[in-house]
Amino acid sequence: MNLVEKILARASGRESVSAGDVVVAEVDRLVMHDLSAYLTGKVYDERVGVDLPYPDRVVTVFDHHFSPPTEQQADVLNRNREWAKRRGTQLFDCGSGNIHNVLVQHGLALPGQIVVGSDSHTPVHGAVGALAVALGNDSHAGTVMPFGKAWFRVPELVQIELSGQLRPGTTPRDVALWLVKELGEGSVIYKALEFTGPFIKGLGFWDRWLFPVLCVDLGAKCGYIEPDEVTRAFVESLPNGSVDGIVNGDGDPVEDVRRFDVSDLPPQVAAPPTVGNVHPVDDVVGTPVQWAELGGHGGGRLEDFVLAARVLRGRRIHPDVKLNLVPGNREVFRRALELGLVADLHEAGGTWFPPSTGSNQTANMGAMSAGEAMISTHSRNFPGRNGSTEASMYLASALTVAASAVAGRITDPRRHVSEGKPHE
């Protein structure tokens, strides 16, 4: 059995499962954000309503908001707070960071566990070797909350094997964007993706994070990286982090293996209108941008601020550009303070925002008017996602975002990176 099958077999009390089986399995964690918690809580109160048997399994993170801008949004947050208190569930309030970052950083998504959530980027928890899947609000309200269980169809496995070494100026984020184009949006519907190969194995935890986060746009059910020494060291560094539940696959041969060499890859940019419209940076160099942002489900990592500082330290961003700096969680901000990144990026003209999911869906910030453009480390760029449907969202690495913020137009970051120095 592979990792997904083993986790599902263990959690459903079976000796084995295989692709196509439908099983009902124990769920370790349900994570919701301000919006999905409101929708799920409403369904639960109206249609189920019994006491939660496992309130500690349910976690809500307010991440779209760090401070509600309207009375309606304040009311939604208050109803969420009231619900969490009444049901005895865990709540991370405004300013904690983005939902997935917070869950991992607090040791609430661990290897071998089943993590579910309504947010479509929930599969990112596969980075720790968990089975992490996005379900709908009715699954949560109907089975996870009252029974601590959910139904799953066991997915087929596709191995994504990456090899090669990156050239200076190209980062793991560029590889992730490029993979969406190479594999194709909606190309692996319902599959489980195992990210493997020497390139993946050589990455630190938070760089591995960039791969399962892209599952949703490929159509996949989940993605994961087999837990190894990097996983163990990371999990053991967390408060309450435990590697006791680690599950590894048996290493059986996989029928569908897709192999890629990343050695010659230039920096990549996803242009509007979808995450899969990915181009080498050269194709879009010169496009004016008024906004740049380090944040979102895929960004706001310490690694992003370290990379950005390589470009921005001692420089100023272009006067036409507003650079938003959004830590993925409070620990990221503390580390950025310790490393001097907060001061460096502030001096360069960037604005630090509270830990959150940043301008994602403009719940508190980041709306654009027609004709404006933003380059960011976000996970989505659908038209209208950040204000006007005639505004443009470009997705790139932190290096490319920083280089573009300096120039006021999309810029190849390689001009800022000295030859022979690999990405940090």
Added chain:
Amino acid sequence: MSEFVTRFEGRCWKFGANIPTDALVKSAYVFDPMEEIVKHVLEDHNPRFPLEVQPGDIVVAGHHFGQSSGRAIAAKALKATGIGCVVSNAFSRTFSRNVFEIGLPSLEVPDATELVEDGHHLVVDIAEGLFRNETTGAERRVPPASPFLLRMLEAGGLIALTQSDPNWAETAR
């Protein structure tokens, strides 16, 4: 429980590929009452749809229908238009789950959008896996949904299933 209907006949509304849940319910409307939400379903892709859709009509959408956000309210809004069922070349994973959980019959037919145009008269049987265009005569046979999912639909959705069958978890396979 009313008689479980698995066969649908109705007028076709055809939509393209890669339509996200944001197009079914925009973020700005998710807190509104359903009678408001339903006035905007798919309006960006066909402004006539929310105004003219009739009970029993059939939506046929392209590849990766319902991608992006996993909000179940998107499937609920589509159901609230009164359509009989929804067919897609391939549903996004969360959306394919949501339609069964909220009790909207659905069928996957890999080339469905190539077989239909707006206004064609369609027959869909989700238990038999039948998709037929009565206007052109084109027909496809596909694998029907699993018995567990059909039971969920018969009960009226996932929550209704768990409340009507205490053994729901033991009978999933």
